[in-house]
Structure formats: structure tokens, C-alpha cells
Amino acid sequence: MEFPTTGIRCTLTDCKQLDFLPFTCDYCKSIFCKEHFHAMSHSCPEFVDNVATNTEKSASYRCTNDSCNQTSPVEMPCVKCKKHFCLAHRYHGCLELSDEEKAKDMKKWEMPKQEFLIAKNVVDREIKEKLKKSKNLAMAIKVQLMKLKGHSVGSQGIPTVDRRYFLVYYPITTKNAGISKGTFVSVSWTMGKAIDSIADLLGIPNFNNVSTSKKLRMFHTDTGFIVADQMDTLLADLFKSNTLIDGQSIILEYCNDNKVDSSLYTSES
16 A cells, blocks of 8 residues: 655655655755755755855955965954964064154163163272272281381280281270370280280270179271170181281270270370
């Protein structure tokens, strides 16, 4: 028994096969059998047009350069002008600085350069002045040492090779304030022994053995800073580190601080 109205025939002219389970083309919406439902199997015109349209759209970004015909499916806009350029023309001069911008940038970079040069000149001047002062001071100390060796007082039991000379300024509270005298001590002594010896030689009252009294201590005449705050410090170590220099001026003062006002002492020897 036949059922002529059951099923649908394939739309393809060369087929017309009756199919009980027909397929509809996604592009042209016609009905086909299982052999011809694919767009390529029935040469679907809608499919061809769709591919052509998509192909045209995918290559729709044309390089902005007038002499270039390159197209790209991916847009590559310039970060500044926002126009699309191909890889060959991506450096199209848009990001180059104008003469005014270049001049402004140069001026911006010149300022710290000039500031650096000014600061460098100041530092160089200070260094030269310090070196000059240092050389002058070293020479002055050498000359002073030669003079001190001729009229300084000290223990005659100290070997000549161990003697170290100072021009000593009296404490400002004594009757000899403002006066300086030449003395020598032994490089092998401690700071405490050297102070005791100088005080005894110059007649300076010394109460370092009294716990409640201000200590008689040694200070630099140029800075006012203490030479050493520990009485058991060896003079040899101080000379080795150039904290002390043979022939230099020093201040003896009653002070429990680490600094005195060196401007209060004058050089009247």
C-alpha cells in the first residue's frame, strides 16, 4: 500500500528524491534530502553570497596611507591620530615631536642640568677651599712644631723619639685664660696621664680624681670638639688615626660636655 502524500521531495532538480525526514538549508531555506542538504552539495547561492560578504567585511580596514592598498581584518589604530595603518606604515610620523615640543623638552631637561652644574661648582669650590685650608693648616702645624721643640716643657725622662708636642690653651676660668704654652708628652701615655702631666707642668688645677668635680679634658682648637672622652684612650691610637697631630694646638678646659666654644680662646703665647 503506497502513501504518495507522505514525505517531501528534494528541491534539487537532478534528485527529487522523496525523503520522509527532509532537511532545511540554513542559508536558502529550501528542503533537501540527506544527500543534498549541505550548502556545498546543492551549490547554495545564498551560501556563496554570505561568504563573499563576510570576506569583504573581514578585510574592510584599509591603510590610511594614500600610496598603500593594504587591507586588514584587524583594525590597528594609531594611539595619537586614531587612524588605521598597516604594519609597513605604522611609523607614519604622527608620534614625532614638533620643533616647539622638542624645544620645550630640551628646556625641561636643561634646567636640572644647569642646577647640577651650579651645585657641582659650589661643591668643587668648597672642596678646593677645604684642601687649601688643609694644606695651609698642615704647613702651619709643621712650622709650629719646629717652634714648640725649642721652648716646650715636659718630662725629661721621655725619649726624644716618643715626644709629642702641643700648644696648650689654658681654661678660661683660670688666671692665665687666653694664654697658650708649649708642652710635650709621651706617645705611649693614655689621655688621662697626658692631661695630668700637662696640668702639673702648666700649674692648672686638676680635680679629675674628684667624682663630683668637672673634669679637665682636652679639646680641638679648630672645632671645639673633645679629642677623646675616655681617659684610658692611648695617645698612640689617636695619632695613628690622625685625631691628633704632632705640633697642633689644643684646649684644656673643665667641661663634662663633648664640645666647647673654641672662639673664646685666643692665641697669645
